[in-house]
Amino acid sequence: MSEDAIVVEGLEKSYGSVRALCGVDFSAQTGTVLGLLGPNGAGKTTAVRILATLLEPDGGTARVAGFDVVRDAAALRAKIGLAGQYAAVDENLTGFENLEMVGELYHLGRARARARADELLERFELTDAAKRPVKSYSGGMRRRLDLAAALVASPPVLFLDEPTTGLDPRSRLGMWETIESHAASGTTVLLTTQYLDEADRLADRIVVVDHGNVIAEGTSDELKDRVGGERLEVQLEDVADCERAIDVLSEVTGERPSLEDRTVRAPVRRRSGVIAEAVLRLTEADVGIDDIVLRRPTLDDVFIALTGHAAEEEPADEPAEETPEEVAA
Amino acid sequence: MSAFAMTVSDTLVLARRNLKRIPRQPDLLIAYTIQPVMFVLLFVYVFGGAIATPGFDYVDFLMPGIIVQSIAFGGFVTALGLSEDVQKGLIDRFRSLPMSRGAVLAGRTFSDILLNCLSLVVLLAVGFAAGFNFIDSDVGQVALGIVLLLLLGYAFSWVFALVGLFSSSPETANSIGFTLIFPLTFASSVFVPAESMPDGLRQFAEANPFTTVSDAVRSLWIGTPPHTDVWMAFIWCVVLIAIFAPLAISRYRHVAAR
Numbered sequence: 001m002s003e004d005a006i007v008v009e010g011l012e013k014s015y016g017s018v019r020a021l022c023g024v025d026f027s028a029q030t031g032t033v034l035g036l037l038g039p040n041g042a043g044k045t046t047a048v049r050i051l052a053t054l055l056e057p058d059g060g061t062a063r064v065a066g067f068d069v070v071r072d073a074a075a076l077r078a079k080i081g082l083a084g085q086y087a088a089v090d091e092n093l094t095g096f097e098n099l100e101m102v103g104e105l106y107h108l109g110r111a112r113a114r115a116r117a118d119e120l121l122e123r124f125e126l127t128d129a130a131k132r133p134v135k136s137y138s139g140g141m142r143r144r145l146d147l148a149a150a151l152v153a154s155p156p157v158l159f160l161d162e163p164t165t166g167l168d169p170r171s172r173l174g175m176w177e178t179i180e181s182h183a184a185s186g187t188t189v190l191l192t193t194q195y196l197d198e199a200d201r202l203a204d205r206i207v208v209v210d211h212g213n214v215i216a217e218g219t220s221d222e223l224k225d226r227v228g229g230e231r232l233e234v235q236l237e238d239v240a241d242c243e244r245a246i247d248v249l250s251e252v253t254g255e256r257p258s259l260e261d262r263t264v265r266a267p268v269r270r271r272s273g274v275i276a277e278a279v280l281r282l283t284e285a286d287v288g289i290d291d292i293v294l295r296r297p298t299l300d301d302v303f304i305a306l307t308g309h310a311a312e313e314e315p316a317d318e319p320a321e322e323t324p325e326e327v328a329a
Numbered sequence: 330m331s332a333f334a335m336t337v338s339d340t341l342v343l344a345r346r347n348l349k350r351i352p353r354q355p356d357l358l359i360a361y362t363i364q365p366v367m368f369v370l371l372f373v374y375v376f377g378g379a380i381a382t383p384g385f386d387y388v389d390f391l392m393p394g395i396i397v398q399s400i401a402f403g404g405f406v407t408a409l410g411l412s413e414d415v416q417k418g419l420i421d422r423f424r425s426l427p428m429s430r431g432a433v434l435a436g437r438t439f440s441d442i443l444l445n446c447l448s449l450v451v452l453l454a455v456g457f458a459a460g461f462n463f464i465d466s467d468v469g470q471v472a473l474g475i476v477l478l479l480l481l482g483y484a485f486s487w488v489f490a491l492v493g494l495f496s497s498s499p500e501t502a503n504s505i506g507f508t509l510i511f512p513l514t515f516a517s518s519v520f521v522p523a524e525s526m527p528d529g530l531r532q533f534a535e536a537n538p539f540t541t542v543s544d545a546v547r548s549l550w551i552g553t554p555p556h557t558d559v560w561m562a563f564i565w566c567v568v569l570i571a572i573f574a575p576l577a578i579s580r581y582r583h584v585a586a587r
Contacts, residue, residue, distance in 0.1 A: 105426045
């Protein structure tokens with residue numbers, strides 16, 4: 001079996017006294033999407049910058065597409081594409097000119113660079129805007145162009161550094177669809193993100209990083225199991241109905257629900273149809289429902305579960321009742 | 330593709346990119362051409378009467394100097410452009426591409442030469458309109474003066490490349506350029522003869538490369554006795570390139586977005 005497309009061993013990097021990466025190991029199988037998940041300052045971008053040959057590590061090794069990121073940097077650059085939160089495109093050039101320029105800098109030749117630019121603009125639904133300066137593009141359009149630029153040479157390995165950070169929810173969803181349908185097919189992708197739902201949706205495997213260390217690794221299901229998974233929360237009209245509600249919900253979810261105030265909570269393994277079934281069964285049992293919601297674990301939940309501290313440096317919005325330990329109990 | 334052919338091809342791709350933005354930013358083009366014209370008019374008509382340049386009309390004395398100043402600052406678009414590229418993450422993209430490592434800076438400095446040719450034409454046209462004339466100079470001397478000016482512009486492109494790569498934003502580049510380098514052009518023989526300055530300042534002005542280059546262009550174009558040899562001016566330019574090009578390239582290799 002051939003080597004994994006990305007192999008990182010003991011990677012270290014410090015900026016002055018700040019240790020951005022403290023000996024990180026991870027790998028991505030060829031053709032899969034690896035999500036690097038962590039809060040701001042966790043070391044995600046540093047890792048991507050090292051893998052994309054922009055930064056030299058202080059220690060450890062990294063191989064991408066079989067090339068060492070330091071020794072074989074020049075050869076490696078022909079095999080990678082980089083897109084990210086900065087949407088690194090030239091605002092004064094048109095969409096077409098940006099892609100043409102990148103194609104020429106990959107040495108595709110003028111004719112192929114132009115043909116490829118047209119093809120990518122079409123694929124990323126930017127044909128109408130192709131002749132407009134990028135200055136006039138929306139945030140979502142810039143990110144799509146940035147991603148298209150990373151794909152100009154059809155690189156076998158693609159780095160996406162927080163591809164949706166700062167986008168509004170609609171553009172974010174559009175970007176996910178674009179990444180799913182165009183970027184991921186056959187390409188090995190390393191994706192960094194602060195959002196669990198993004199990693200969940202796009203990544204085959206997830207590596208969780210915090211303060212320069214890998215603190216967990218697995219598929220999104222494996223990680224969510226460690227956090228306690230999704231849970232169904234039902235707020236009752238009348239707390240007197242709670243026993244019937246608990247009976248019904250334990251049948252629906254197959255787990256033992258907990259009660260607090262007027263809210264019944266139960267962990268959920270399967271997502272589809274669970275709300276509809278719960279509403280139907282609770283109504284049949286004549287239990288009045290004020291509110292019903294399927295709560296997914298957030299990055300905060302993952303961090304609290306894995307590290308005991310919240311992802312951001314600020315106190316969690318939710319009070320202690322929201323901690324996963326309680327839910328899992 | 331050989332390494333050399335790759336460097337040339339990448340440099341041309343990036344120079345084309347830099348030039349494309351010029352007509353799309355009319356404000357930049359106007360600043361680029363109007364500002365020197367304003368200086369010519371101000372100095373010829375406002376200060377000119379009060380500045381003594383024995384043996385020469387002030388406009389003949391001024392034009393070589395003001396062209397030196399304008400051409401040296403032509404490279405300023407490089408500082409602005411590079412700091413913007415760093416800020417916007419474009420430098421990251423370029424550095425992740427399998428392209429020549431020197432091409433981003435070479436492309437910048439090369440497109441500056443073309444822009445400087447444009448501003449040379451504008452300045453000479455304004456100069457002639459204000460009464461400037463070449464005095465006792467043949468075609469060869471005029472051409473040598475132009476070559477010297479373009480070489481100076483090229484040298485300062487590298488100075489400004491370094492400024493741009495050290496600036497976190499175009500605004501910072503702007504203030505570095507105008508608080509550190511701009512005054513240097515005044516403490517020289519660009520606008521007034523160095524002999525008219527008080528002790529201390531005069532010695533500084535005489536050692537200032539802007540003086541050397543301005544005096545060299547004057548001796549080529551209006552037949553003044555050169556303060557120092559014309560070749561000294563060329564040596565100054567080469568020295569500036571030899572210092573600042575390696576510094577800028579080394580900085581480019583390590584610069585990071587934010």
